[in-house]
Amino acid sequence: AQKVTQAQTEISVVEKEDVTLDCVYETRDTTYYLFWYKQPPSGELVFLIRRNSFDEQNEISGRYSWNFQKSTSSFNFTITASQVVDSAVYFCALSEGGSEKLVFGKGTKLTVNP
């Protein structure tokens, strides 16, 4: 069965600090997709990244970076030099190869204080 664990329920940092959000997943499939979504206070989920199981290259997009390690079944997300606008709930999600549905973790609430 597929499962996503985000062990950090809430994180609070001061602006300009770096912060890493952890995501650990479980799946028996060899083909799968991993995602990160941001849910700001307005409530709408915003897509951040998709990664397939065959591509372990790390990715950087501006202040955001993602570290995918199949050996530890982890797909962690780092925000460099955090800003108040980064305050939101962040969800990691998994989609197995034979299914289109997303299985979400419980989310990590990030608060960036000025």
Added chain:
Amino acid sequence: GAGVSQSPRYKVAKRGQDVALRCDPISGHVSLFWYQQALGQGPEFLTYFQNEAQLDKSGLPSDRFFAERPEGSVSTLKIQRTQQEDSAVYLCASTPALRYEQYFGPGTRLTVT
């Protein structure tokens, strides 16, 4: 271009009432998904359509929940005889093709009193 829209944004229903929640996906998007998000939790999958075909309804919690997408565009999620445990945000998402990221609407917050 317009994103995924959902209506109503808020719905209060008395226990036992039927409700209908509407989702307008992004134009041309083939696949449409419904998720339920309880307070403080991640979204949970309910059902999925590819065009008008409902390919997976394994997440619907009971036979009181019914979804349709008759013309392969707009979808309606219907909940009959609502119960308090149905209170949640119902999210709709669409995607242009298989394996693409899902684009989410703002959700409908359902409160059953």
